[in-house]
Amino acid sequence: xxxxxxxxxxxxxxxxxxxxxxxxxxxxxxxxxxxxxxxxxxxxxxxxxxxxxxxxxxxxxxxxxxxxxxxxxxxxxxxxxxxxxxxxxxxxxxxxxxxxxxxxxxxxxxxxxxxxxxxxxxxxxxxxxxxxxxxxxxxxxxxxxxxxxxxxxxxxxxxxxxxxxxxxxxxxxxxxxxxxxxxxxxxxxxxxxxxxxxxxxxxxxxxxxxxxxxxxxxxxxxxxxxxxxxxxxxxxxxxxxxxxxxxxxxxxxxxxxxxxxxxxxxxxxxxxxxxxxxxxxxxxxxxxxxxxxxxxxxxxxxxxxxxxxxxxxxxxxxxxxxxxxxxxxxxxxxxxxxxxxxxxxxxxxxxxxxxxxxxxxxxxxxxxxxxxxxxxxxxxxxxxxxxxxxxxxxxxxxxxxxxxxxxxxxxxxxxxxxxxxxxxxxxxxxxxxxxxxxxxxxxxxxxxxxxxxxxxxxxxxxxxxxxxxxxxxxxxxxxxxxxxxxxxxxxxxxxxxxxx
Numbered sequence: 201x202x203x204x205x206x207x208x209x210x211x212x213x214x215x216x217x218x219x220x221x222x223x224x225x226x227x228x229x230x231x232x233x234x235x236x237x238x239x240x241x242x243x244x245x246x247x248x249x250x251x252x253x254x255x256x257x258x259x260x261x262x263x264x265x266x267x268x269x270x271x272x273x274x275x276x277x278x279x280x281x282x283x284x285x286x287x288x289x290x291x292x293x294x295x296x297x298x299x300x301x302x303x304x305x306x307x308x309x310x311x312x313x314x315x316x317x318x319x320x321x322x323x324x325x326x327x328x329x330x331x332x333x334x335x336x337x338x339x340x341x342x343x344x345x346x347x348x349x350x351x352x353x354x355x356x357x358x359x360x361x362x363x364x365x366x367x368x369x370x371x372x373x374x375x376x377x378x379x380x381x382x383x384x385x386x387x388x389x390x391x392x393x394x395x396x397x398x399x400x401x402x403x404x405x406x407x408x409x410x411x412x413x414x415x416x417x418x419x420x421x422x423x424x425x426x427x428x429x430x431x432x433x434x435x436x437x438x439x440x441x442x443x444x445x446x447x448x449x450x451x452x453x454x455x456x457x458x459x460x461x462x463x464x465x466x467x468x469x470x471x472x473x474x475x476x477x478x479x480x481x482x483x484x485x486x487x488x489x490x491x492x493x494x495x496x497x498x499x500x501x502x503x504x505x506x507x508x509x510x511x512x513x514x515x516x517x518x519x520x521x522x523x524x525x526x527x528x529x530x531x532x533x534x535x536x537x538x539x540x541x542x543x544x545x546x547x548x549x550x551x552x553x554x555x556x557x558x559x560x561x562x563x564x565x566x567x568x569x570x571x572x573x574x575x576x577x578x579x580x581x582x583x584x585x586x587x588x589x590x591x592x593x594x595x596x597x598x599x600x601x602x603x604x605x606x607x608x609x610x611x612x613x614x615x616x617x618x619x620x621x622x623x624x625x626x627x628x629x630x631x632x633x634x635x636x637x638x639x640x641x642x643x644x645x646x647x648x649x650x651x652x653x654x655x656x657x658x659x660x661x662x663x664x665x666x667x668x669x670x671x672x673x674x675x676x677x678x679x680x681x682x683x684x685x686x687x688x689x690x691x692x693x694x695x696x697x698x699x700x
Contacts, residue, residue: 203264205271205278211261212285213479218252220437227435227443229311231427242308249304256292265289277482280664284481287360295343299336306332307609314607315430323578323596326607331574333609334567341568351568354612358488359619361666364565367615374618374681375558379588381688381700382552385539388696392538393531399523401453409453409519410446410460413512417498418651419444419464420471431604432459432546434466434495439478442470453520454536455547461503465495468651472659487667488613492620493627494654500550500621501628501687502642502650509533511645537695541589543598551688552589554621559584560603560614568611623671625684627658630675 201207222245229241255261268274268282310329317326337354344353349364356362414421424442436442444463449455469491473483485491502508509516513529524532539549545556563580566572572580581600586592593599605613631653632638641649657674664670668678689700 201260203267205268205274208264208268212281212481215252215255216479216483218248218255222248222252223435224437230429230433231445238308238312242305245308246301246304250297250301253292253297253300256289261289277476277664281481284663288481291344294345295340299340299343303336303340303609306336310607310609314601314604318597318601321595321597323600326601327574330606333606337609337611338568338570351565351612354568355615358613358616360487370679370681371558371561371615371618374554375588377685378551378555382539382541384698384700385551385692385696386541388698390697392534392695394538395527395531395535396452401450401520401523403448403450405519406448406453406456409516410456412515413457413460414464416645417464417468417647419467423471424467426460432463434463434470436470439471439473439483442467458499458503462495462499465498466491469494469659472655473662474660477662482662482664484663486663486665486670488616489619490623490667490670492616493623496620497624497628501624504536504550505642506533507639507642510643534695539692541591543591543593544602551692554618555588557614557618559588564611564614619679622679622681622684625687626671626675626677626680629683
């Protein structure tokens with residue numbers, strides 16, 4: 201078949217449709233899949249991943265992309281589609297289909313093992329599945345190719361263009377700035393309260409409030425939905441079918457509140473792609489770091505701000521009149537910003553959060569380099585937790601088993617959380633310059649001006665530009681820790697009454 205842009209576009213759309221169905225099957229696996237269906241879903245995902253890989257590496261597609269790359273009459277968005285799909289295909293053709301299917305099946309089986317290991321608090325139950333995942337990921341990394349740093353080729357799948365040589369100094373500098381900051385805050389004479397011990401927050405009331413928050417930030421519940429899962433995440437099939445999940449804990453409403461706001465940030469990005477980009481490679485974030493910037497911006501910079509709770513706290517007290525009796529807004533705002541080194545990454549405060557990421561990044565490098573025996577992983581985890589955060593897990597579920605990412609085989613993903621934190625501060629500062637009354641809007645519960653600014657400058661751009669180029673275009677600077685550290689020092693210095 202002679203290539204035309206129409207035939208190339210049809211293949212792009214077919215590939216996106218397959219990715220959508222894979223996404224739906226994965227979302228269902230984490231929400232509603234019957235327990236006895238685990239093996240069936242593992243085979244189904246393996247088959248679907250194999251079909252997607254087969255269509256992606258089809259020689260005809262390579263010829264069509266080469267033909268399109270030589271055209272001078274394509275529009276800018278068409279050229280961007282060709283560039284992005286070419287990058288994806290160039291990686292895919294290096295990986296045998298058998299390895300793709302083996303990885304898909306190993307991931308499904310690892311999820312089952314991870315859940316059981318968490319239940320019994322025994323890493324040893326997950327270790328064989330993780331060993332299989334690691335062996336396949338190393339094989340995949342070597343198939344992709346690299347210049348002596350195997351981790352680079354895995355990082356490329358989540359943060360295109362980022363390399364260990366650049367990332368390690370960024371994360372090391374962040375770690376070295378945060379450890380003394382945490383020490384100063386935890387030793388400050390003024391300490392923020394922990395309000396939630398011994399209180400009960402009805403689960404259904406929490407659920408209703410999270411839906412109210414989704415509506416307030418502008419998440420379209422006619423083009424998406426929220427469900428519950430062990431580990432909150434965002435998935436779906438299409439910008440008009442975006443699936444969020446949250447986690448409810450009746451002893452502490454912050455899990456649900458901030459999981460929902462966090463995932464809503466991801467969901468707004470997914471719903472904000474330009475309609476002209478639907479079912480094409482441009483209906484995607486250019487990196488997971490940029491995607492994470494949206495969730496962290498909404499969860500932390502907005503959701504933990506005094507301005508946000510000036511509007512939403514009266515409604516929260518109305519939803520939980522007994523649990524929040526006697527708790528004034530100022531005390532609640534202080535409590536949601538309390539800095540306390542803790543065991544669980546997803547519950548960590550803004551200041552300690554990136555130390556959790558550095559820990560995982562350093563361990564991932566050792567694992568991918570095959571420099572840390574798996575049986576020593578829990579001890580290595582616990583040693584770094586003590587060194588960076590001053591806490592030690594009492595069991596493997598609170599330690600090395602707490603995240604789902606390694607069961608998913610997502611080596612190279614964790615650093616994107618920290619990159620997202622850095623980008624979020626820079627993007628919010630740019631939004632403040634563009635929207636002089638942004639704080640006033642938030643205090644009045646008017647969150648759509650910020651949503652719309654992000655939609656125009658970030659979401660609708662899709663994958664037109666690489667992530668750092670897009671951030672530079674919007675903020676005037678690329679990747680930097682300056683805005684993030686200034687944000688932490690200003691906010692937490694004031695809250696704790698100390699100089700940072």
